[in-house]
Amino acid sequence: MVLATQPVIGKGTLASLKRPGAESEMGANMAGSSLITRFVFSCARSTLYSKKPEVFDKLANELATQLDAGFKDCISVLYGGDEATLYPVVLYTKGDWPILKRLGALNRTHHQAIANLSRSKGVCHLCMTGTEKYPDWHQCHQASWMCPESISDPRPPWSQQTLFTQLLARSPSLWGKTWFYRPDLFHTVHKGVGAELTGSGFATQDSSN
Known part of the structure; x- marks a missing residue:
């Protein structure tokens, strides 16, 4: 497990670097090796914390405390x-779903779809789909709280907030706090849905031959 911070401003993107004079400009921090575009906070083997949640919690709390002190x-x-x-x-944190669940102490995640077939607890921290009120997973827009009119009584996706949303400066609204835990595009698409679709495409092509 690697915890690191990634500044927003950097060398730019691969597309922006092709523009004339881009070498002297600042842009989004996307181009270049992750070794030089991020500040590593910690690296830990799973054996150090997988069976000792207090180790992970202390590490995460220390990161949140230092980020708060920096501001x-x-x-x-x-x-x-x-x-x-x-x-x-700090704008937000990104990562795969398991790490977001642990960083935010989330009790409404996709894991519930596996552990709770009734789906009464919900499957997403950004909305209330899969709950008794919104049992249909396709009602994510209607069941979210991005807009004031979307839902009247949303339930927080945690029993108690962690230091990330307690300490770090951000909107006090429920949406502002839950949107702090953002699914990473790389894990969701490239290493997730995209990989499954690509594999299915290869299987379909192979069977057609």
Whole structure:
């Protein structure tokens, strides 16, 4: 398990680097090796925390505490020969669903679809699909709380908030806090749905021959 922070600003994207003069511009932090585009906080083997949840919790809480201190205490740097004060703000966290579940202590995740066939607890922290009120998984838009009119009485997807949404500066709304835990596109598509669809496509093509 690797916990790391990724600044928003960096070298740019592969597309933006093709523009004339892009070498001297700042852009999104997407181009380049992850070894130089992220600040590694910790690396841990699963044997260190898989059967000891308190180890993972202490590590996550320490990261949240340091990120909060960075914003409140600020950071002084030299930029263009002048001293500048930076207030680092954490926008959100990204990762696969298991790590989001642990970081947010989420009790409404896709794991419920496996552990609870009745789906009464729900399957997504961003909406209430799979609950008794919205049993149909396809009602995710109607059952979400992105818009005030979408649902009148949403239930938080946790029993108690972790330090990430308790300490870090963000919208106090339920949507603002739950949207802090964002599914990573790479894990969801490339290593998830996309991989399954690609495998199915190969199987279909092979059977047709």
